[in-house]
Amino acid sequence: MRVLIVDTYYPAFLESHYSRSPGLAAAPYEHQWRALMDTFFATGDAYSHNLRALGHEAHEVVVNAAPLQSAWAREHGLDPAAGEDAILLAQVADFAPDVVYFQHVHSVREELLATLGRRGVLAVGQLATEPPDLGLLRAFDLIVTALPSFAARFGAAGVRTEQLRLAFDERVLKRVGPQPARHDAVFVGSLGRTQHRRSNGLVARAAWTVPIEFWGYGGQLWPPWSPVKRRYRGEAWGLEMYELLAASRIVVNRHGSIAGPYAVNMRLYEGTGMGTLVLTDNGDTLGELFAPGVEAVTYASRRELVDRIRY
Structure with missing residues (x-):
């Protein structure tokens, strides 16, 4: 083929x-x-x-x-x-x-x-983002998505849909190599204050108490007194991002609302793939993908996030 x-x-x-x-x-x-x-x-x-x-x-x-x-x-x-x-x-x-x-x-x-x-x-x-109209989706011969809710939703609407889980490209490990720990807790991803308002707000509130460093796009939109703006280090793409993850003790992860109740985003795979502890909000499918408490540790509130970073 x-x-x-x-x-x-x-x-x-x-x-x-x-x-x-x-x-x-x-x-x-x-x-x-x-x-x-x-x-x-x-x-x-x-x-x-x-x-x-x-x-x-x-x-x-x-x-x-x-x-x-x-x-x-x-x-x-x-x-x-x-x-x-x-x-x-x-x-x-x-x-x-x-x-x-x-x-x-x-x-x-x-x-x-x-x-x-x-x-x-x-x-x-x-499809991994907010979907377009059904007319466009039906024009494809097949839609694949990592989001279980999308697979069920669009399948019921007559769109031929299959779930395809995410993965980690192991070739990255050879390119990056061992990295000394230079960062304690880091967040890498979208720092938008609208699309991810609730989840980013929780991480930002935790950052008032523990020193989380931030990389990604949208960091400049936060007010100057915010810990996000004060510890914003810029954008990290591709190999630079992987090097950053490998050089960090903890990667803080959060899901956008589009994930629903499921554990399904790339940072879970990228962080664990680089051998870094991933501290993530929980999801119904997390235990199907990783060993909870071993490969990924969960938090359900600002207090839990702060306590686990301190621990």
Whole structure:
């Protein structure tokens, strides 16, 4: 089977990635692609790496990485200004996949899915955020999600849906290597005050009492007297994030409301994968994934979070 994985990266990360490597934007496609995958941002090339290990042909494209996609277009006789969909469809024609796997369904137009269908290509979408309208979801041949509530909800609505649990890319361990402990308790993730108001508010209140350090996006939005703003260290992406987790004694984790009653976010896997103690809010499925009290310790209130960090 041939699988083309279509990903979309955070614009802030892409800007940082290219600004750190002058001349990279003018490099050949393969050079740019390898440099981007070697950051281990998001899922990187974990899908294609493991699919190839299973005997399949697979490749990732990052459709909103303009220098990368422009390089591919130039090398294949296509106008780099043709647009994301036009370049992607040319990549589909060139790779001839049986399946196109979209990591972010929100970035996909129904017209694009219809074109893939006419070409006999199956379209699969991965959903881990607030869903789009049902019409778009039904246009996919399959939706996969790590969220048990989504699998049940959309399956009942006539969307072909399967649950696919998250995972940790063990290749990161070789790239990062052993790290001396430089941090006590850290939080890495979205620091938004609207989308994660309740859960971030609990961690922020705990930080008045214990010295939690914060990395992520949205930290600048907190008031200057907040412990989040005072201990905000900036953003950490890809390998830098993994190095930070490995160099920390405790990783504080919290779930957004979208997770419902379940334990299902990437930080659980990333923190435990790097060998760091994860201190997390509880979830009904935590015991199915990790050994509670051994690989992950839970808290249910600000007081419990503070007490466990102190312990």
